[in-house]
Amino acid sequence: LATGAFPFFRFVAHPVVAENKPWLEQLAVVVAGWISEGRTPNVFMHSPYDFFSPQLAREFHRLLGQQLSVGTMPSWPADDEEPELKQLSLF
Numbered sequence: 001l002a003t004g005a006f007p008f009f010r011f012v013a014h015p016v017v018a019e020n021k022p023w024l025e026q027l028a029v030v031v032a033g034w035i036s037e038g039r040t041p042n043v044f045m046h047s048p049y050d051f052f053s054p055q056l057a058r059e060f061h062r063l064l065g066q067q068l069s070v071g072t073m074p075s076w077p078a079d080d081e082e083p084e085l086k087q088l089s090l091f
Helices: 017-036 053-067
Strands: 008-012 042-046
Touching (some): 008 017
Parallel strands (some): 008 042
């Protein structure tokens, strides 16, 4: 239940990313409803050590996009970088 114009929701994820899908699907419906009502929700994704937070945010964006038009998600800085492959050394 949103009581203001800027609802805040913090999603703390299950450590197994796939286990979050049912909750993300429900959250997408709720957030789409808030947006349709003219509200500006703030949704934060957290996971253990925040390692999977970008993946969760992408999945949530995709699910929200099934409810209403949300545009294209910008690329993440890490997506634009080439990984630096370097041989590790003991010395």
